[in-house]
Amino acid sequence: MALPLETLLDTVSARIISAADELTALDSAIGDADHGLNMKRGFEAVQADKAGIFAKPPGEALKAVGMTLVMKVGGASGPLYGTLFMTLGKELPENPSVADLGRALQASVTALKARGKADIGNKTMLDVLGPVAAHLESGSASIESVRALATESAKATIPMKAIRGRASFLGDRSIGHMDPGARSSEIMITAVCDVLEGKP
Amino acid sequence: MALPLETLLDTVSARIISAADELTALDSAIGDADHGLNMKRGFEAVQADKAGIFAKPPGEALKAVGMTLVMKVGGASGPLYGTLFMTLGKELPENPSVADLGRALQASVTALKARGKADIGNKTMLDVLGPVAAHLESGSASIESVRALATESAKATIPMKAIRGRASFLGDRSIGHMDPGARSSEIMITAVCDVLEGKP
Amino acid sequence: MTVGIVIVSHSPDVAKGAADMVRQMVGNEVPLGFCGGNPDGGLGTSVEKILAAIDAAWSEDGIAILVDLGGAETNSEMAIEMLPEERRQKIVICNAPVVEGAVMAATEAWGGGSLADVKRTAEELSPQ
Amino acid sequence: MTVGIVIVSHSPDVAKGAADMVRQMVGNEVPLGFCGGNPDGGLGTSVEKILAAIDAAWSEDGIAILVDLGGAETNSEMAIEMLPEERRQKIVICNAPVVEGAVMAATEAWGGGSLADVKRTAEELSPQ
Ligand SMILES: Nc1ncnc2c1ncn2[C@@H]1O[C@H](COP(=O)(O)OP(=O)(O)O)[C@@H](O)[C@H]1O
Ligand SMILES: Nc1ncnc2c1ncn2[C@@H]1O[C@H](COP(=O)(O)OP(=O)(O)O)[C@@H](O)[C@H]1O
Ligand SMILES: [Mg+2]
Ligand SMILES: [Mg+2]
Ligand SMILES: [Mg+2]
Ligand SMILES: [Mg+2]
Numbered sequence: 001m002a003l004p005l006e007t008l009l010d011t012v013s014a015r016i017i018s019a020a021d022e023l024t025a026l027d028s029a030i031g032d033a034d035h036g037l038n039m040k041r042g043f044e045a046v047q048a049d050k051a052g053i054f055a056k057p058p059g060e061a062l063k064a065v066g067m068t069l070v071m072k073v074g075g076a077s078g079p080l081y082g083t084l085f086m087t088l089g090k091e092l093p094e095n096p097s098v099a100d101l102g103r104a105l106q107a108s109v110t111a112l113k114a115r116g117k118a119d120i121g122n123k124t125m126l127d128v129l130g131p132v133a134a135h136l137e138s139g140s141a142s143i144e145s146v147r148a149l150a151t152e153s154a155k156a157t158i159p160m161k162a163i164r165g166r167a168s169f170l171g172d173r174s175i176g177h178m179d180p181g182a183r184s185s186e187i188m189i190t191a192v193c194d195v196l197e198g199k200p
Numbered sequence: 201m202a203l204p205l206e207t208l209l210d211t212v213s214a215r216i217i218s219a220a221d222e223l224t225a226l227d228s229a230i231g232d233a234d235h236g237l238n239m240k241r242g243f244e245a246v247q248a249d250k251a252g253i254f255a256k257p258p259g260e261a262l263k264a265v266g267m268t269l270v271m272k273v274g275g276a277s278g279p280l281y282g283t284l285f286m287t288l289g290k291e292l293p294e295n296p297s298v299a300d301l302g303r304a305l306q307a308s309v310t311a312l313k314a315r316g317k318a319d320i321g322n323k324t325m326l327d328v329l330g331p332v333a334a335h336l337e338s339g340s341a342s343i344e345s346v347r348a349l350a351t352e353s354a355k356a357t358i359p360m361k362a363i364r365g366r367a368s369f370l371g372d373r374s375i376g377h378m379d380p381g382a383r384s385s386e387i388m389i390t391a392v393c394d395v396l397e398g399k400p
Numbered sequence: 401m402t403v404g405i406v407i408v409s410h411s412p413d414v415a416k417g418a419a420d421m422v423r424q425m426v427g428n429e430v431p432l433g434f435c436g437g438n439p440d441g442g443l444g445t446s447v448e449k450i451l452a453a454i455d456a457a458w459s460e461d462g463i464a465i466l467v468d469l470g471g472a473e474t475n476s477e478m479a480i481e482m483l484p485e486e487r488r489q490k491i492v493i494c495n496a497p498v499v500e501g502a503v504m505a506a507t508e509a510w511g512g513g514s515l516a517d518v519k520r521t522a523e524e525l526s527p528q
Numbered sequence: 529m530t531v532g533i534v535i536v537s538h539s540p541d542v543a544k545g546a547a548d549m550v551r552q553m554v555g556n557e558v559p560l561g562f563c564g565g566n567p568d569g570g571l572g573t574s575v576e577k578i579l580a581a582i583d584a585a586w587s588e589d590g591i592a593i594l595v596d597l598g599g600a601e602t603n604s605e606m607a608i609e610m611l612p613e614e615r616r617q618k619i620v621i622c623n624a625p626v627v628e629g630a631v632m633a634a635t636e637a638w639g640g641g642s643l644a645d646v647k648r649t650a651e652e653l654s655p656q
Contacts, residue, residue, distance in 0.1 A: 032571070034566075034570070034571070034572065037570070038566070038572065041566070041567065041568060070575055070606055071567070071574070071575050071576055072567050073566075074565075074566025074567050074568070074570070074572035074573060074574055074599075074603075075566070075572050075573075075599045076598045076599035076602045076603075077599075078575070078599075078602075078603065078606075079575070079602045079603055079605070079606035080602070082606070083606075115602065115605070115606075116602065164598075165598055166597070166598060
């Protein structure tokens with residue numbers, strides 16, 4: 001399928017920007033209360049840069065989004081989501097199949113693990129991105145199942161103990177709260193599902 | 201002997217204050233270039249406080265000098281020299297013999313070791329104060345021999361490797377420089393010798 | 401139970417910045433004091449300022465002090481000794497880096513950790 | 529041989545104060561760069577500022593970067609990867625506290641230590 005990149009990016013940006021307070025509140029419970037601010041700064045910069053970004057071919061456009069996030073987010077999530085978009089830009093073919101999407105997201109997850117020195121189960125964005133990538137790769141994914149998995153995976157970070165990121169400073173006290181990065185990943189994946197389903 | 205406390209303190213203060221640049225230069229080679237500034241600040245405060253200090257009996261006056269140094273010096277040398285003067289104030293009898301001076305200085309050295317978690321041979325003021333205290337206690341001390349020992353002991357810190365204080369950050373590179381605190385101790389002891397010999 | 405945190409740096413800027421980082425992490429729920437600079441305001445530490453910072457952060461559950469280099473520790477020890485015995489026994493100096501340790505210690509204090517917990521957290525979790 | 533030192537903190541004040549402490553210890557003989565704050569100036573770090581600090585401290589003998597918490601390290605790693613290969617291989621991030629490590633690292637650099645010496649000194653001598 002041909003990805004409606006611009007609509008995707010607009011929707012992801014809008015959803016993240018309007019969820020800023022929620023994301024910051026989640027980060028306030030187990031971190032430094034800036035995840036929403038950081039992500040908002042990043043996606044506002046992406047929006048401000050849209051003309052430049054979409055002057056490029058799709059792969060390069062995604063890389064440019066990643067670079068903007070790297071430069072503007074200002075928190076650990078900047079290089080992490082930046083790496084995600086840059087890897088997608090490198091890995092996605094022109095008209096990707098669902099399996100292609102899965103492979104590209106899986107490659108991003110691998111790069112993100114290296115960037116964060118983190119793994120699945122550490123109570124991070126990886127706990128949403130990892131399962132979704134695996135599910136897409138499995139070949140049995142529907143928009144509905146992806147959306148459900150993203151939501152479920154974000155929720156599944158609540159009982160986890162944080163091993164990476166600021167929340168790890170809390171040790172056992174990080175248990176009982178959703179990871180802010182897991183939630184922002186859920187929001188982005190949901191936004192993509194909605195667009196692909198034609199309801200942005 | 202009755203100690204001419206006020207003359208002693210004036211002379212020590214004057215000598216330290218006029219050696220400030222030299223002490224700072226020594227600290228610049230193996231530290232943070234503030235020992236002279238610190239000691240000057242401390243002894244200027246002592247001088248400013250003289251009326252209050254000498255309204256007290258000798259022991260209390262010495263303790264007050266120590267407290268002023270503690271509050272005003274602003275470097276590690278503040279609590280260290282402060283402890284020295286406070287211990288002298290506690291330990292010195294009214295009309296001390298040379299042996300009494302030795303015992304009181306030895307007690308100060310013990311307190312100073314605890315305060316600095318340091319020992320003789322670490323390239324600090326202790327490498328002057330320690331030998332001088334032991335020499336005074338030995339019973340064979342003359343003003344001449346004390347003065348010579350102080351000078352010699354300060355010089356003997358040159359080949360030492362610093363184990364305590366900022367100079368220890370330099371490791372082997374601290375070798376070849378006189379310890380600033382050893383030099384300020386030498387200056388104070390020399391000043392005391394000069395006063396007791398009647399040449400301030 | 402909320403232990404208080406005191407930050408003692410040679411630099412007033414470091415002390416203030418570390419305090420900002422602590423506040424960002426734990427808000428105003430953890431008692432916090434900080435100071436830096438010698439009595440003239442230059443780089444160094446001041447027993448008087450340390451005593452004021454301890455006072456500002458005072459908690460009956462205890463105070464964990466974070467210091468940077470040599471003189472900050474010596475001056476903090478001196479300050480503690482000048483306090484009355486019932487305060488003295490409730491204060492510890494952490495063997496931890498001043499900035500990272502302050503954030504860690506404050507996070508543990510915010511979670512309700514005891515003084516021993518706070519000290520251990522700062523000393524264990526801080527980068528070496 | 530003089531290795532350059534770069535200080536990266538979440539707080540611009542911490543970065544500036546740590547740089548002051550370094551300067552007090554080693555004067556202007558050690559190349560030094562420092563930065564703190566996210567792209568808006570709030571607490572956080574910025575790849576752009578880190579790149580500028582590396583540039584300011586650049587030495588062909590190498591650069592040792594001191595960071596405080598998580599994001600400072602991740603953003604510093606990202607910054608390094610954006611540099612050309614011949615620069616990248618001359619930069620290390622020290623596993624040491626930002627303030628104490630910067631003073632130690634700079635002292636070793638001032639004494640002529642190699643990049644490996646500087647890194648080791650910061651990592652060994654810093655309080656844990
Ligand atoms: N080392 C890491 N590996 C993977 N994800 C991480 C790591 N550190 C943080 N994160 C993710 O980033 C989120 C926090 O992002 P943000 O608050 O913007 O940055 P910061 O932690 O620097 O303030 C966390 O909720 C987590 O999902
Ligand atoms: N832990 C210590 N034990 C004994 N003496 C010390 C210690 N630390 C520093 N000194 C002495 O103090 C001197 C430095 O004093 P000063 O420069 O005023 O303080 P700072 O080191 O805090 O800048 C050193 O030269 C040394 O003689
Ligand atoms: Mg955050
Ligand atoms: Mg942050
Ligand atoms: Mg000094
Ligand atoms: Mg000093």
